[in-house]
Amino acid sequence: MPISAAIRALAPTVAAPPFPPPSILPSILSALQTLPPSDGGNPTAPPSPPPPPLESFAPHLSSALVLDVIRSPQCQQNPLSALHFFRWATSGFHLAPTCYAAIVDLLLSHRHFAAADPLLQAAAAACHDHHDFLAAKFIAAYGDLGDIRGAIHWFQGRRLSLGRYSHGAVLRVLVRANRIRLARAVFDEMVADGRVRPDVAAYTTLIRGYCKLGLVADAEELFGALACRPNLITYNTLIDGYCRKGMMGAAMAAVDRMVQRGDCSPDTVTFTTLISGFSRHGEPARARSCMEDMVGRWKLQPNLLTYNAVISGLCAAGDVEGATAIMARMRLDGIMPDLATHSCLVKGLCVTGRPDEAAAHLKEMARTGVEPDSRAYGPVIKEYCQVGRLRDAMAALDEMDRRGLRPHFSLFNAVLAALAEKGELDKAARLLREMPRRGCPPNFLSFSFVIPVLCGRHGGMRQVEELVTAMRRGGHRPDAGMYSAMVEGFCREGEMGMAVGVFQDMVEGGFAPRVEAFEALVRGLCSVGKRDDARKLFEEMGRKLPLLGMGNYKRILSNY
Template identity: 30%
Template sequence: MLYILGRSRKFDQLWDVLFEAKRKDPSLITPRTMQVVLGRVAKLCSLRQTVESFWKFKRLVPDFFDTSACFNALLRTLCQEKTMTDARNVYHSLKHQFQPDLHTFNILLSGWRSSEEAEAFFQEMTKEKGLKPDVVTYNSLIDVYCKDRAMDNAYKLIDQMREEDVTPDVITYTTIIGGLGLIGQPDKAREVLKEMKEYGCYPDVPAYNAAIRNYCIATRLGDADKLVDEMVKKGLSPNATTYNLFFRVLSLSNDLGRSWELYVRMLGNGCLPNTQSCMFLIKMFKRHEKVDMALRLWEDMVGKGFGSYSLVSDVLLDLLCDLAKVDEAEKCLLEMVEKGHRPSNVSFKRIKLLMELANKHEEVSNLKQKMAVFSTEIQ
């Protein structure tokens, strides 16, 4: 209820519900309640209003208001809905009123763009506050180094982790793999997969995807494909992200044949495309005016329930209208509406016009009736 009220910008009613809940049963208001409310406020209102809502919660339920439950929740919300800069500014303005813990620093350490700033924050955590970093802390700093292409620093930090008996995990190595890709060393990143096993940490799908991404960026699809085969042999199933790495390269090279082969292979392996996969494909089909392929993709979407109907239909219906495929466009539009998805106004008007020009007046009337469920204003 609070989420819906917040999404509808009915904040006065939202607070009315909270006050009523407190009066009837204060235990109904939990830290999770605060996260839901602050998330909506932060998404739709200013930073100042978000912080004001935080203090309003403190007055409402002071009993559970502590660092771990609430201050960290505020910072996490700001990181998700505002900017890391906003979150850090709020942290520095409020840190003396609360007792920051390791979780506080882990929330804020991610997302730094500058290695120097991240190191200074790390020093504040370890030297001034006396907190012992955990694997999440180290992974966040390693991520900053990798994005900054400071791979030597990243490797030194891994050595420091081991010296302090903090075991690098699969996220640590996956981050290193991604960093090596940024500096154009996909083969060295490939070796990291083997190195992981020596330390008793086995690669998962995201780790393989990071290594595959490096080869795809280097347009070495053969090497990337070998890694996919290796994944499968080890009992790991490629996911939509894996295939999208290939689709991106094939889309840039406008390779329709290999894209279609990959799509068929993807379905054959039991992996359903996501919206990104569908958009790579439907845009290529439109460029090549491949109506049969576009309709096959749509048929699979409707039958298997994957992808975004609204995004894909805009491109699909545009293609069908351009080629005056009135019957096919009408059929696709009706399937979409019957699934409960509203087409864009542009697509609807184009198809409606083509149907009228084809003297399909009865079908237009039927379409208008079906569209009425969306309260769409029909012209």
């Protein structure tokens, strides 16, 4: 039975109250606004005597009316007013369990744990099962806040009075946080204790945790130890674990086992999971075959996710025509392609070396009401960079800027790397400076594509200084390769003071210079009669980098 139905079944039978007039809810909310702060300011205080503005509504009280008050926008913003009304209502009326669930949800959503806690005792007086159901909400609320320690502490302090809902909630919180060992410990404690036997939901939660972390063997072992009949969700969870690991034979065998044992029949989720697995692991033909079996044998209708999984596999394999045919079929089935569908096709066109068609499809998407995002542009920009069409790649970046889209680091870095490789360093430096304005400040890799190449260009060190300043301002610092390139660049341009300063900064930071950079520095210093300075830098390097093998550096020093 669904939880909501179970709660309704637990509700006590009460006489129908007089039918409230249409204006009753606004009147109650208006009355709540007139209450002094002391009436609702202390969430743990005992109920105060009902003030006249609320007492006049007593003849119209019902569980439905209380729910309407709690769920009103006013009380959703001010949960303590809702709590005051709830406590007043329970002082003279027996409310349904759904009312307790609603007020607990509201208080927990505002982190009023202390205010919600006494309501558990009141709920327990009406029905123990409902108390356990509400207790599970506390555990889930701690988990939503990321307070795993708080969830465990709260659970352990009340474990003996809690049932399957609460035990299931703590398992879900731990699995979501990837604390699979602790989840297994709680599960094993349930088995050993025997007071609360793990149900199929508990088994499925733990199986999901194992599969999520790729521990499929542990998931298999637990599935084999099931002390209850697995349901469809259990099978689908295990099948998904197999598919993520590429164990497609085991996934298909699990489907066969499901059918042969008569536990349940595969559904659309089962087949979509299998199709995604085949597509992800480079078997688009088997993915299509799986969909045909789904429709023909099992009479199941593919949904958007199913079609997208097939299209993704075909596009990744370069079968754009096959993917286009599937898109036409999904339209005939009344399912319109979404952003993911179109993005797959764009990627497929780029995989087959057709970036112009992919760019045209991006424009067509916008005309059909599906706005492309930055991920959709990614394959087009990277393909243009791959084939050396940098002007088109830059134009695509500009188009993203006009649309207000923020490119990912990888897109900027692909363009920067291509520009640097082509020697278009002024454009690369300009793009680096523009990145913050376009919503994506450069990362270390962005600078590393440009600065070392710029160091090798005559007259490029002024730009290098500007970029290194911007780099440090962004929280990044050069590495050994970048430092060495800068030393060589300054030496090449005869700026020995700058070269020495960069070298000392590098050694101070614990970076070993390239032999070529040290040789350039020594040669430059000796050429202007500063042999002693070269020897001092060598000795300083030995002191600051004691683990560095100095043989090659010493030979260079001796040669000069």
